[in-house]
Amino acid sequence: MVVLLISDNQQKITAAKIAILLCTYNGERYLAKQLDSFSVQTYPNWQILASDDGSIDNTLAILKSYQAKWSVKKFSIYSGPAKGFAANFFFLTHKANRLINTDYYTYSDQDDIWQADKLQRAIDWLSTVPKNIPALYSSRTCLIDTNDHCIGFSPLFTKPPGFANALVEAIGGGNTMVFNRAACELVCQASQQIDIISHDLWVYTVISGCGGQIFYDADPSVCYRQHDSNLVGRNNSWPALFVRIRMLFEGRFRNWNDAKIHALQPIEAKLTPENKAILREFTAARNKKFWPRLVGLKRSGIYRQTGLGNLGLTVAAIFNKV
Structure with missing residues (x-):
């Protein structure tokens, strides 16, 4: 006879609920594979809130069809705002925060495949953080093609996550993010009437800026599908690099930073004193002439995760495109 002993802590972790926030738009080709990857998660206590943006x-x-199989209680479907994927994720985040009582939240794209232990690994770390402290888990990804074959990995980041990094770069894709209730409430407070192009970068910025804890898992938790319909794809290939250079000189990164700084103003009081200083130095430096701009941006402490990324940041600073 085998007796299985389960500690009180393990029981508490298993009892914790997690909401999967799934956004869809014309995703019929790969959606079933993503949903099937939910069903084989080693962590079983999840429910889905899906928002379809007018497919x-x-x-x-x-x-x-999956709702019928899993029940309405486990799988809720809503109509999205039809304002793009970032707006759809924020819409769903607010709805989940208002309507359900859950401990953790995770974003899901419509065309990926999750590793079977994705949720368990995230909750293992999140459960070590006090509930009143905003906490965010994200990870590296395995890149797959249209036939589910691995074609590489997202960059491996080794520098610590932080607000000075979040101002200029997202280290973990939204499709890998898992966060606690304190983080969800903070994101909802910071996401009222904002126009942000990237929900994952905004979540990273807000949680790191307000003193939350961030964990970047070097082991991939998601198979991130690459295909012609990707709204956002891999960023470590030469074609992706050329696209980003073009976007840089078109002024898109500077425009995105304008929008981010504007969106941070209502929650500036919630930033830690150190991060307030970083934001003010960064904001002021962006509008200065050549040498004061370079000195100010350097003094602000902003950084990207790789040497090539920091070289690109320097080029952007030189041409006033930050």
């Missing part, structure tokens, strides 16, 4: 293919029918 005209069979996406909604696929969602409803």
